[in-house]
Amino acid sequence: MYAQVIVDILNSNVDKIYDYKLDEHSITSIGSRVLVPFAGRNVEGYIVSVSPTTFYDQAKIKNIIKFLDKEPLLNEKIIKLAFYMKKRFNIRVADAIRLCLPPQVRSDMGAKEQIIVRLKENINLSSIRANATQQIALIKYLHEVGSADKVELVKKFGLPAFKKLDSYDFFETQSQQKFSEPINKFSVEKKVINLTDLQKNAVNEILCDRNSIFLLHGVTGSGKTEIYLNCIEQVLREDKTAIMLVPEISLTPQMLGRFRNRFGDNVALLHSMLSPRQRFDEWYRLKTGKAKIALGARSCIFAPLDNIGLIIIDEEHDTSYFSESNPRYYTHEVAKYLAKLYDCPLILGSATPSIESYYNVKIGNYKLIELPNRANSSELPKIQIVDMLSEIRNGNNGIFSTAFLLALDECISNKKQAMIFINRRGYSSFVMCRECGYVPKCEDCDVSLVYHKDENMLKCHYCSKRYKALDKCPNCGSDSIRFGAVGTQRIVDELQKLYSNVKILRLDNDATSQKDSYINILQEFNTTTPAILVGTQMIAKGHDFNNVTLVGIIDADLSLHFSDFRATERTFQLITQVAGRAGRSKYEGKVILQTYYPKHYVYRCVANYDYKRFFDKEISLRETTHFPPFAKIVRVLITSLNDEKAYKITKDIYDKINLIKKDYTNDFIYLQAMKCPKKRIQKKYRYEVLMRIFNKNYVDIIDRIYKVTQNTIKDVSIFVEENPQVLS
Numbered sequence: 001m002y003a004q005v006i007v008d009i010l011n012s013n014v015d016k017i018y019d020y021k022l023d024e025h026s027i028t029s030i031g032s033r034v035l036v037p038f039a040g041r042n043v044e045g046y047i048v049s050v051s052p053t054t055f056y057d058q059a060k061i062k063n064i065i066k067f068l069d070k071e072p073l074l075n076e077k078i079i080k081l082a083f084y085m086k087k088r089f090n091i092r093v094a095d096a097i098r099l100c101l102p103p104q105v106r107s108d109m110g111a112k113e114q115i116i117v118r119l120k121e122n123i124n125l126s127s128i129r130a131n132a133t134q135q136i137a138l139i140k141y142l143h144e145v146g147s148a149d150k151v152e153l154v155k156k157f158g159l160p161a162f163k164k165l166d167s168y169d170f171f172e173t174q175s176q177q178k179f180s181e182p183i184n185k186f187s188v189e190k191k192v193i194n195l196t197d198l199q200k201n202a203v204n205e206i207l208c209d210r211n212s213i214f215l216l217h218g219v220t221g222s223g224k225t226e227i228y229l230n231c232i233e234q235v236l237r238e239d240k241t242a243i244m245l246v247p248e249i250s251l252t253p254q255m256l257g258r259f260r261n262r263f264g265d266n267v268a269l270l271h272s273m274l275s276p277r278q279r280f281d282e283w284y285r286l287k288t289g290k291a292k293i294a295l296g297a298r299s300c301i302f303a304p305l306d307n308i309g310l311i312i313i314d315e316e317h318d319t320s321y322f323s324e325s326n327p328r329y330y331t332h333e334v335a336k337y338l339a340k341l342y343d344c345p346l347i348l349g350s351a352t353p354s355i356e357s358y359y360n361v362k363i364g365n366y367k368l369i370e371l372p373n374r375a376n377s378s379e380l381p382k383i384q385i386v387d388m389l390s391e392i393r394n395g396n397n398g399i400f401s402t403a404f405l406l407a408l409d410e411c412i413s414n415k416k417q418a419m420i421f422i423n424r425r426g427y428s429s430f431v432m433c434r435e436c437g438y439v440p441k442c443e444d445c446d447v448s449l450v451y452h453k454d455e456n457m458l459k460c461h462y463c464s465k466r467y468k469a470l471d472k473c474p475n476c477g478s479d480s481i482r483f484g485a486v487g488t489q490r491i492v493d494e495l496q497k498l499y500s501n502v503k504i505l506r507l508d509n510d511a512t513s514q515k516d517s518y519i520n521i522l523q524e525f526n527t528t529t530p531a532i533l534v535g536t537q538m539i540a541k542g543h544d545f546n547n548v549t550l551v552g553i554i555d556a557d558l559s560l561h562f563s564d565f566r567a568t569e570r571t572f573q574l575i576t577q578v579a580g581r582a583g584r585s586k587y588e589g590k591v592i593l594q595t596y597y598p599k600h601y602v603y604r605c606v607a608n609y610d611y612k613r614f615f616d617k618e619i620s621l622r623e624t625t626h627f628p629p630f631a632k633i634v635r636v637l638i639t640s641l642n643d644e645k646a647y648k649i650t651k652d653i654y655d656k657i658n659l660i661k662k663d664y665t666n667d668f669i670y671l672q673a674m675k676c677p678k679k680r681i682q683k684k685y686r687y688e689v690l691m692r693i694f695n696k697n698y699v700d701i702i703d704r705i706y707k708v709t710q711n712t713i714k715d716v717s718i719f720v721e722e723n724p725q726v727l728s
């Protein structure tokens, strides 16, 4: 017998199947992780199939050295999926397989807990040599930031520097669980719920047709989650398993609580906030059948389940379902393929479906199920559009409109809660010299730095590099430095002046860099009235607080200004989601939306909860301008530390694609090569070849593009992105 093996090496040149000899009795070994001799060394690999014969010279075929686990790690369907992903997303099979296994399986387990490092007090710096630049840099860095993850330090300054300093006994270390059982801290009351007729019909429709893709379009609070829970319950009764995906950010404690209440230990959580050890444990519970429901973010679609009976993608419009960094894939496509393999239904749920998904309903690919009302018969909150220009004309140039301040006053005096949404993070988005216009930028990236008030630091949001805050302009010496637009902290400060006795909480990436504090903030808000929660995108989704009667949207327009064809769609989605946090229980909710473009159709549609009108408007625009879903956008991204090399490769790729275009003149809408909007990130120069291609011959064309972009050039990375979510 022969085994066909994929070696676990991330190199496109060896991304193919290799044959090895297999003992007769090892037929059931498909999916096993093995050690094989390869190019003069021993490497790990995966058996993807077995066969009685081989096309190669039998005498030259080597033996498998050993099997690394008691049982195969992958099943045949996952292997099929890996090959599909190679074809569909142009990624290596080994990349796809790695997505399906927790890293601990491949490396030694145990030592994976996060280790936090601090400098001891009174260290004797004289033991460091003056030319030990990495060691000095490490100490400076630790001195600046206080504490850091060991992995981060080793990555930044190298293992030798770290080890040397450790040998001087300079460090205090502490191992830390990243996330300790969130659910224990946040219990959710068990409610007995009788499904409404609409909910019952939805559950029936899904369970009676196991070969379809369903778009569940239900307004916020319409009881979609209740439908998921009931469908899963039925699938478990049939002894099958289920996958439920949510955007990372909306895997709220409430959501988890509802799943645990219903299914107890049958739920396994796959989430980035777990420590590597916990992640492995959860993976293992699924693998061994101890848990039957995999709940988690994007990568949870690769959960090690057999016999999948249902796949759910909640908040299906969310951008986090696109994996933008290597390996690049789109979760919906993976889920569709898996659902087909298992003959199971796929549910895409959202209050604001993506234009592309809703279009799939229109052309008959998906079945539509609608829930136009809230489940507990509470009304959707009324959305009031406030024209900020007329506020200024009336002499109010503050952050808050008069209407908002009145509504907030009423909310607070009724001892209720308000949520204030702001489309940014940090205290202010940029820093500028008032005299000469100087804006500090990151040394490694072509982007402006962001001021963080609580630490009094400037940070680069692309590479996390930190800089001292400016007190003088390095360009002209002026000390008149302006801190740009409004951020969460500033709003908290202003509100605290108005309501000194009211609890005001803040939820954004800065406030929650300690993972546990996220839960703590929500917990505190949940149990305090009156209270105000100020936050960024993090408060937009999923949360279900009973006492929130007011939602304020401070700068609705911000996402409108992105130069992206999806900007209006995103604005519609974001505002509908934020608005949906208000009035979810018996108290009426209200939303104040502050904008400088009160007449924009996106706000009209949002205020009337008129998704269909919005869709019609958007889709006809996309059709006439030839944008997705009527065409595909493809970007070839070329990055390198070497500017000249990157430029040369870009030109070369452009020429080759131009040749392809000659065979398909009517299919190309656009083709252009240029520098990226962000010309440099993490010291790498960035170029792009951007094109738009009609759907008709797309598969053939992209195949040829993949071929001419196969990367074998040293020091240059080339990525092909299909419909990229951000073009930075």
Ligand code: ADP
Pocket (backbone or CB within 6 Å): 191, 193, 194, 195, 196, 199, 218, 219, 220, 221, 222, 223, 224, 225, 226, 227, 375, 376, 544
């Ligand atoms: P969605 O997922 O669409 O936002 P949820 O399933 O979270 O909606 O339901 C919103 C709220 O309504 C929750 O508090 C839930 O417990 C409640 N709810 C859902 N279905 C019903 C029902 N049939 N009867 C009463 N309350 C319900």
Ligand code: ZN
Pocket (backbone or CB within 6 Å): 433, 434, 435, 436, 437, 438, 473, 474, 475, 476, 477, 478
């Ligand atoms: Zn200046």
Ligand code: ZN
Pocket (backbone or CB within 6 Å): 442, 443, 444, 445, 460, 461, 462, 463, 464, 465, 682
């Ligand atoms: Zn940077």
